[in-house]
Amino acid sequence: MKSRLKHEIVRVCRLLHKKNYLAATDGNVSVRLKDRVLVTPSGVHKGLMEADQIITVDLTGRMLEGEGRPTSEIRLHLLAYELRPDVGAVVHAHLPYATACTLAGIDLLEPILPEVVITLGGIPTAPYATPGSAEVPAAVREFIREYDAILLSRHGAMTMGRDVMDAYNKMEKLEHTARVVLAARLQGPLPPLPAAEVEKLRRLWKEYKGTG
Helix, strand or coil, rough: CCHHHHHHHHHHHHHHHCCCCCCCCCCCCEEEEEEEECECCCCCCCCCCCHHEEEEEECCCCCEEEECEEECCCHHHHHHHHHHCCCCCCEEEECCHHHHHHHHHCCCCCCCCCCHHHHHCCCECCCCCCCCCCHHHHHHHHHHHHCCCCEEECEEEEEEEECCCHHHHHHHHHHHHHHHHHHHHHHCCCCCHHHHHHHHHHHHHHHHCCCC
């Protein structure tokens, strides 16, 4: 099981790099395995990383297996696992278009695209926090319980899923949404979906999450 999960993490890291969702040593990915967390190491190029470089920590972040140090954003991952028992994986990437939205002050929580409301509920933006610091988990805490995709101001995004591919897919959807919104904003203000339609879509979102 552990070996398979490590290879899934590597696969997702290579997808993130191929998609230009991160550059060089940016970004981090983790998977929860019972009372342990498999996580990418700090300072390693994610497009070139191998499975044997994945580090194992406990739910407090204490090193159990591996060499080097776990990602500097380990606290972000551990908070997600602490607050969301349903979460099995976390992905943090430095998405170009999504990050651009935070720089331009564009709010992706506004209900513009129906598929985003159905699958993610919405995409809130957490306030800026110094990367790698305890400020980052503090900034996202209020959003983690409700949302599976969160923009980090000037610092990319994080997504959570039942497994690592689910978390990756949400990251891909987030960046696609940012590209569509940025392109449309070039033509002027964007009208949100009607309130009645948003309510209908949010009911579908709750059914999608299994909470309806």
